[in-house]
Amino acid sequence: MRFQIDDKVVDTVTGIVKSADSETSIRAKTLQVLNYLIEHKSDIVAKQDVIKHVWDDVVVQEQILTQSIKEIRDLLGPQVIKTYSRKGYQWVAPLKAEHSETYSTQQRKLTSKRPVINKQQIWLGASLVVLLLLVLVFVLLFNRSESVMKVAFLPVQNDVQDSVHNWVPLRGQEQLSQGLSHASELAVIDTDHVLYAIERLTPEQHLAYRSGALYPFREKLDADLIVHTRLTGFPEDFQLHYRLQTPFGLEQGIEFSSSVNGAFEQLIEKIAARFDTYQPSNETSYASQFSNEAFARGVALYLEQEYQAAKPMLETALNAEADLFAARRYLAASYANTNQISTAIKLLNENIERAKASNQQGRELLRAYLMIGYLQINWPQLLNREHELLSAEQYIEQAKQLAEQLQDELFIAYSYEELGKVKRLQGDYAASAAHLNNALQYHQRFQGDYGQTAALIELAKVSNAQQSESLTQDYLAQAYAIASRSKATANLIWVLLAKADIARSRLQHQDANAFANQAKEIAQQSDDPMLIARVAAWFNDSPVYTVN
Structure with missing residues (x-):
């Protein structure tokens, strides 16, 4: 059947779309989607119904259908299909049927115009075809080694x-x-x-x-x-x-x-x-790619929580390229996750020295400052805790100053967050809240508002330390609403674990376990080993380090 849509004629059998000055072919699966929508034009069809009909033999993601819908709209106009949020699609364009000539009429026209061909013309034509084939084979063989990738x-x-x-x-x-x-x-x-x-x-x-x-x-x-x-x-x-x-x-x-x-x-x-x-x-x-290959394998192992296996790969990458700062950072994180904090800090300090020596004062230098501060905040190693927090503050302050010089607003926000944590642990709640509100202001400038959740969680902890329950719950509610709206799985888990921490600090163990179990369910649904490990660490009452 052929339909006319505005100035275009669509053949729903061959998938050809013709206009006055062009002719386009519709991709096979997209043509099936088009036919299905037209057949059910009186209904709103669910996405899963279309996928089941068109891709009945394979498992595909919804983006495949979205691409086909986009192709139809690009060809025939955005107005032909209406999207109903959370329901599906409906064909809404009026269709005017086009009837083609009968087969016998077409055959008569072709027959009346068919020329008479004699044997000499047949032999000549055959000879030309053979000659062309030989030339084609020769060209293909001759140019084979120079083919484009x-x-x-x-x-x-x-x-x-x-x-x-x-x-x-x-x-x-x-x-x-x-x-x-x-x-x-x-x-x-x-x-x-x-x-x-x-x-x-x-x-x-x-x-x-x-x-x-x-x-x-x-x-x-x-x-x-x-x-x-x-x-x-x-x-x-x-x-x-x-x-x-x-x-x-x-x-x-x-x-x-x-x-x-x-x-x-x-x-x-x-x-x-x-x-x-x-x-x-x-x-x-591939010799020049060797260090990057080892680095990529090491990171893959790290993300699978295989920290011991990740170490030799990352060390191999560094042996091949000593200034591969990201590899040394992941190696430091691997040591941190196996409770070798002093080794991790030593590696990060090496990144700082190398970055300064080579004048590479970019994000890897920022990360090194912040990671050392983070480790000192979360993994106490010194008997003198006050001195350790002061050291963490100095590293983080260096990160903030460098981030301000580079006008890197993301790392300015991260620095304010970590300074807020230090001040909370030092008991200076006013300074902590000021730093965290500064972090919030920077995060609000970025695409995706769920970056604000970390600062809101810290503000909740400050309020909890000041025994302001209503303000604590308000900050947590804001953080949870932002994470839910953005469907940010990791952030939802951070908020739920923060709720669990605060409930546990108040000896509300039943509530704490309920929040942690919610986080556990979300982590398991995500099938992300990092998130699963983070929740498991809460139940084991042990820290876990993850690269941000």
């Missing part, structure tokens, strides 16, 4: 646990693909083709892909390089983990950036520089 980006795995970055998987994939196309001569496979390849994976291949394997796409996409990315971190402080699968092996690494777009641009630049002069060879040239 084909690159495919998979949808970005979004591990930023909030509602602000739901756009990342598909829009991020598109941004990486288009960015590399503009930045290099590499042949980037279009995202529609990649998404279609995902749809065509068998259940076994889907299971392998979801477990981290990239090999299912080699045959499906005929790509020389498969790029898988995973976004973690928090607003203003992101990490883009990447894995590059080539015919010769797997390479991985991490890009750090204050913005998602910045992390994407850094990866695009790295891939363009790394592979734009790609020449197929059995000899690998």
Whole structure:
């Protein structure tokens, strides 16, 4: 059937959309979505019903359907489909049926115009076809060694646990693909083709892909390089983990950036520089990537709570590249998590000395100052606690001064938070509240308001120390509302554990366990080892260090 929508004619069988000056093909799965919406145009159809009908043989995320809806709107106009929040979609555009000519009429027209071809013309045509085929084979063989590398980006795995970055998987994939196309001569496979390849994976291949394997796409996409990315971190402080699968092996690494777009641009630049002069060879040239590879493996082990296994990988990375500051930071965190605090602080001080010597006074220097202060606040090592807190304050104050010089507002906010903790522990509640309110003001400037929860939790602890129960509950309620609104799983857990801590400090053990069990349920649903470990630490009454 063919329909006319405004100035376009849509063939719902072939998937061809024609206008006065163009002709476009609709992707197969998107065409099925279009037909399903048209067939049920009198109803609001639920997202899961569409997914079940179109992708009945595979498990897919909702973003796949969202992409198809976007494609339909891009082709036919934004007004053709109406979105009903939490309900689904409905086709709302009027349809005018277009009836094509009958088959017999078309055949008569074709027959009346068919020319008479003699045997000599047939032999001549056949000879030309053979000649063209030989030329084509020769060209392909001759140019085979100079073929352009084909690159495919998979949808970005979004591990930023909030509602602000739901756009990342598909829009991020598109941004990486288009960015590399503009930045290099590499042949980037279009995202529609990649998404279609995902749809065509068998259940076994889907299971392998979801477990981290990239090999299912080699045959499906005929790509020389498969790029898988995973976004973690928090607003203003992101990490883009990447894995590059080539015919010769797997390479991985991490890009750090204050913005998602910045992390994407850094990866695009790295891939363009790394592979734009790609020449197929059995000899690998990954020596320069060795330290980054070991670092990435070490971080992966760290995030899985495998601290002992992470240490040798991170140490290997440092042996290959002594100024890989992030590797030394993760190594320090690994030592901290195995209760070797003095070793952790020693490693962080080494980062400070190296950063100053090389004049690299950026975020890694800021992190080193803050982490030492954090460790001294949370893991008392000295008998003289007053002196230890004073040392922590001095490190954090250095971080704040440097952050102000660099105009790094995120780390100014972090510094105020830690100074607020120090002053609370010193019993100077007025100074603590002042620092924490300063932190709140900075966090309110950033995208995603859930960054405010840490300062609000600390303000609740200050109020609790001053025995102001109503103000304590007010701060906790604000923090919980912000975390819930943003669907920030980690922050929800921090708030619930803070409630549990405060209830326990008041000997309200039943309430404390109830809050902690809520946090435990959320952590288990998230399937995040860091969050699960944090809750388990509360029940064991032991601290756990996590990289922020």
